[in-house]
Amino acid sequence: MAKIRERSLGLGSQCAFTFLGTGAGEGVPIVGCDCDICYSVERSSFTERGWRTRSCALLDVGCKSILLDCGPDIRTQLLNVRTIRRLHSSLYSKTSPYSFSGQRESFSDTSNQEKESNGIETGAISEIFLPDEIDYVLLTHWNFDHVGGLIELNHTWRPDRLASKEKIELLLTEHAQQGYRSLEGSLFRTSAPDGTKRASEDVEDVFIYTVVEPYKCYKLFTEHIDERLAYSVEVIPIETYHTPDSVAFAIYITRYEDLGDETGDKNSNSLKESRKEIVYLTDSPYEMPEKTREIIKDSDLLIMDCTFYKNVEEKGFKYHMDTEDCIRLVRETNPKMAYVTHISHRNLEYDDLIDLFGDMRNLGVAYDGLRFELF
Numbered sequence: 557m558a559k560i561r562e563r564s565l566g567l568g569s570q571c572a573f574t575f576l577g578t579g580a581g582e583g584v585p586i587v588g589c590d591c592d593i594c595y596s597v598e599r600s601s602f603t604e605r606g607w608r609t610r611s612c613a614l615l616d617v618g619c620k621s622i623l624l625d626c627g628p629d630i631r632t633q634l635l636n637v638r639t640i641r642r643l644h645s646s647l648y649s650k651t652s653p654y655s656f657s658g659q660r661e662s663f664s665d666t667s668n669q670e671k672e673s674n675g676i677e678t679g680a681i682s683e684i685f686l687p688d689e690i691d692y693v694l695l696t697h698w699n700f701d702h703v704g705g706l707i708e709l710n711h712t713w714r715p716d717r718l719a720s721k722e723k724i725e726l727l728l729t730e731h732a733q734q735g736y737r738s739l740e741g742s743l744f745r746t747s748a749p750d751g752t753k754r755a756s757e758d759v760e761d762v763f764i765y766t767v768v769e770p771y772k773c774y775k776l777f778t779e780h781i782d783e784r785l786a787y788s789v790e791v792i793p794i795e796t797y798h799t800p801d802s803v804a805f806a807i808y809i810t811r812y813e814d815l816g817d818e819t820g821d822k823n824s825n826s827l828k829e830s831r832k833e834i835v836y837l838t839d840s841p842y843e844m845p846e847k848t849r850e851i852i853k854d855s856d857l858l859i860m861d862c863t864f865y866k867n868v869e870e871k872g873f874k875y876h877m878d879t880e881d882c883i884r885l886v887r888e889t890n891p892k893m894a895y896v897t898h899i900s901h902r903n904l905e906y907d908d909l910i911d912l913f914g915d916m917r918n919l920g921v922a923y924d925g926l927r928f929e930l931f
């Protein structure tokens with residue numbers, strides 16, 4: 557069935573990555589916490605980069621939307637991307653301040669909003685990305701800050717899906733499946749006085765799921781943008797030592813472009829193929845299986861757990877990384893670009909993290925709403 561979607565597929569909106577949330581389990585600031593970080597962030601404007609909702613990201617490939625985890629802030633996050641960025645379109649970068657060619661603009665340019673919009677192409681409102689229906693959710697593990705918004709997806713506007721009975725596909729591990737099963741029956745609206753079901757919606761009507769195994773490759777889809785351009789997406793779950801069978805995801809996006817006669821050489825192969833590897837590594841300690849480390853190596857984009865500032869082991873939080881772990885991991889695995897996310901109030905504020913990573917050309921600090929094109 558043809559999808560009726562209003563999303564613009566204007567230039568620059570075909571394949572993009574968006575950080576919807578970049579905070580650790582409680583977000584930043586934490587309600588009621590009066591530590592220096594929370595105190596300072598709570599008194600700053602909502603648009604400041606210290607405000608962090610729970611970690612979540614969105615990969616946008618043509619008309620397909622893939623969520624990476626689905627925490628309890630999902631509704632606000634999707635609305636923020638749709639609404640706040642539309643209102644502040646001058647701040648909305650179609651391109652990253654960081655390029656995948658390995659060149660990064662100076663940090664002073666990226667920490668200042670006026671300077672950031674200077675020289676970076678910003679999207680016209682009609683071309684701004686507006687996520688609507690979610691097609692896939694890749695779940696890293698069954699912790700509340702990563703799955704607490706799943707049921708909320710039932711409250712997004714899904715006319716196409718309801719008409720076609722198309723469901724949102726979850727990819728989850730065996731352990732997460734047990735958590736998911738506990739949701740069954742939770743969407744029934746038993747509001748009739750006699751307790752009978754009023755609407756026929758249960759989690760099974762909204763989701764289908766695939767239990768994934770580490771290090772196996774799962775093909776999600778091939779998306780044809782037009783006659784000459786298509787993308788395909790494959791994912792490999794990779795083990796992490798965070799919770800029982802928690803995983804990170806290595807995501808491979810292949811772009812196929814038919815150059816036609818443009819090359820001018822009739823004998824040349826006119827099909828151009830390029831590939832990007834994105835690794836979404838949250839949550840994870842620095843220790844990880846060797847196989848995982850192998851897959852992470854030389855990725856195009858590495859996104860890392862950076863819950864703490866320093867001495868994560870000494871503090872007894874050995875299931876996450878700190879800033880030193882992240883620096884080590886970037887040096888060892890050599891990604892073209894890396895970002896830290898899942899940042900807690902036990903870490904530094906945004907500007908101080910920027911200063912800390914200042915001399916590393918391929919390590920940046922994510923913030924809620926950061927979005928960039930992948931090709």
Ligand SMILES: [Zn+2]
Nearest residue numbers: 580581701839
């Ligand atoms: Zn987490």
Ligand SMILES: [Zn+2]
Nearest residue numbers: 589591594901
């Ligand atoms: Zn705090």
